[in-house]
């Protein structure tokens with residue numbers, strides 16, 4: 001804490017892991033006296049750089065770019081890039097730290113990293129976004145590579161941004177490699193990658209529900225966010241017979257009591273991905289729905305909640321409201337969307353709760369599959385990738401059960417995910433010595 005006390009999100013993420021992993025370490029002689037966790041919380045490398053770019057009016061702007069290379073014990077650094085005005089070292093360090101455990105859980109050989117910038121793509125023209133991405137990659141290119149560090153998308157970085165970033169990397173390095181994931185299908189991307197985080201979250205929730213002889217059929221589902229993760233989580237819930245009644249963005253949420261069906265979701269995808277509009281526009285198109293400005297959707301009655309927007313978007317009060325309304329399952333699509341107090345409330349009530357590092361790992365797992373396809377120079381079918389994704393989510397679920405099952409028969413998925421993720425990385429670090 002003395003070294004990172006000014007970084008609240010990072011401390012929050014580390015605290016949650018420490019609470020479950022420290023008692024485990026204490027019981028295992030091989031980890032004793034090795035200061036493994038202390039070594040894990042210090043990034044192997046943290047790069048911060050100037051990104052200067054010119055807007056459409058000719059004005060010069062300066063943003064701050066970052067890449068945090070957290071841990072490479074089990075593979076090249078891997079993790080997304082976030083472009084959002086709130087980005088700072090604390091947020092990226094929390095995300096990079098979580099990524100180390102998440103990537104370990106996927107069973108694929110990937111270390112952990114994260115990066116991004118305080119640049120805000122909202123309201124910028126395509127040309128401005130392109131100039132920013134090119135300027136960002138002018139510096140980032142020297143720190144990454146297909147065997148070193150393989151970034152991907154995150155908030156504010158989707159297919160458009162990955163395209164511009166990849167184009168500049170290729171130009172500078174004169175090589176066509178799998179240096180980024182989330183690429184377009186015609187130039188090295190994997191089928192199912194856009195869907196993977198949202199689908200994977202729902203597959204994970206399906207596995208959890210199965211332990212209580214439940215499923216999505218006929219369940220009311222509240223989803224926050226309306227970006228990549230939220231859109232495909234909604235799509236999969238609808239396919240599985242659930243009724244999605246909310247979506248949101250940073251301005252507010254929409255509630256559609258009739259359910260957001262496939263056609264309505266298609267409208268949202270066009271609104272958000274092509275027209276880059278606001279979720280409030282939904283009620284103009286579907287007047288039966290309600291728009292709640294400046295609010296999050298957690299007071300809406302549901303059986304299943306999938307927070308898919310951003311960190312700390314669901315607090316203790318929201319958790320209590322969900323519990324009062326009869327919610328039985330919460331699976332995090334976003335990274336750390338539930339505050340520590342909210343997680344405690346879910347645990348106390350003994351409902352099914354999955355932390356993002358387990359339930360949203362399908363995205364990075366499919367990125368790992370994209371890296372494999374790039375190395376082999378082949379492309380798997382949609383069905384093949386989807387089957388692998390399902391298999392990986394089921395394996396992660398099994399790992400959580402193995403390490404998280406308590407004597408009273410309640411599975412603490414937070415504990416399970418933290419310990420399962422820790423063991424593989426810690427063992428590799430021990431084998432590689434003090435470096």
Ligand code: NDP
Nearest residue numbers: 154155156197225226227228229249250309310334335363
């Ligand atoms: P997108 O940029 O596609 O969408 C983000 C969504 O969250 C938007 O609806 C956005 O609204 C909303 N949002 C962003 N910031 C805030 C905020 N401060 N308060 C309320 N709402 C907010 O990002 P993704 O869908 O890719 O990412 C969502 C979450 O999932 C993040 O936590 C990310 O780290 C995590 N994640 C993503 C993965 C991926 O593969 N994409 C993989 C694993 C985790 P608005 O349009 O108003 O900004």
